[in-house]
Amino acid sequence: MPNTPEYQPLGPVMVDVAGLTLTPDEIDRLRHPSVGxxxxxxxxxxxxxxxxxxxxxxxxxxxxxxxxxxxxEGGRVQRFQEGFTRLPAAQYFGELWEQNKHTAPMAAYTSAFTMASELIELGIDISFAPVFDVCSQASEVIGDRSFHSDPAVAAELLGAYIDGMHAAGMVSIAKHFPGHGGVANDSHHCLPTDGRAFEAIFEHDLRPYRALIDEIDGVMSAHVEFPACDEHIPTYSSFWLQDILRQKLGFEGVIFSDDLSMQGAVDATDNPGSILESAQRAIYAGCDMVLVCNQPQLADQLLAELKFEPNEVLSAKLSRLSARRN
Incomplete structure (x- = not known):
């Protein structure tokens, strides 16, 4: 008989693995109570x-x-390709909408259904999609990952895409809240700054969130400065995550940080060398789960230092993101 896996509530940290199989150290890491x-x-x-x-x-x-x-997502952000359907970038659906407003939503729905179905078949629960960012300029990191520059059109296409994911049995994760489309720089490599007032962001970047908030299962935060709105980046900001996302928009799902090893997140801390500070600030601000990717030494450091008591409330909330086979 197969061994029954050990019962452990899911924790607030998402980590990665190095290769094609698990090493003994990785098995130990994945069994840590703080990992979920x-x-x-x-x-x-x-x-x-x-x-x-x-x-x-x-x-x-x-x-x-x-x-x-x-x-x-599709386009240039599709991790698995051989044996999988090659998915178009989100911008394709926006361009299709310009030609035919009736067929574009169905195309978005079909692409999302295909993407989600292929992943669920292999046991994958979450694709961090779709991108809710509304591009307002040439953004090197968002670009063709955005559905449309008009937030109303983007919202229509995003709604169809989410419907496709849900029909396949997969949750939707909107990123990067409140919006990464108004800056040119890439938060993987620096800390971008968006100087617009809150009213402008609310009417433009947050329009898709406002239209679809009840359809979104998860949200991923942006590592972008909005100095006219709050002194902290959204990942570390209770203003953005609690006051705006939870209270004003009424979001009840799971909040993810973007990868805390990205330069944007590192530059926004008082102590850039402390992954513990980054994770604590994100969790205190309202993130349910924090990501630490591509630096296993940082992940191990965080797991060793983070004071977290396993609890059923968080575990149940996270477990609801599990994909279902139709």
């Missing part, structure tokens, strides 16, 4: 069979099973 999810990258994929074996191993370690996530 694993994010996969292109380096974790050699074939569908191998990927499914890796996911099965990850999910066998604990009960409830760790969530498994990936970025599978």
């Amino acid at each position: 999810a694993v994010i996969l990258f292109t380096r974790n994929f050699a074939s569908k069979q191998q990927l499914q074996a890796l996911i099965t191993h990850i999910k066998s370690l604990r009960s409830p099973a760790l969530l498994v996530a990936v970025d599978q």
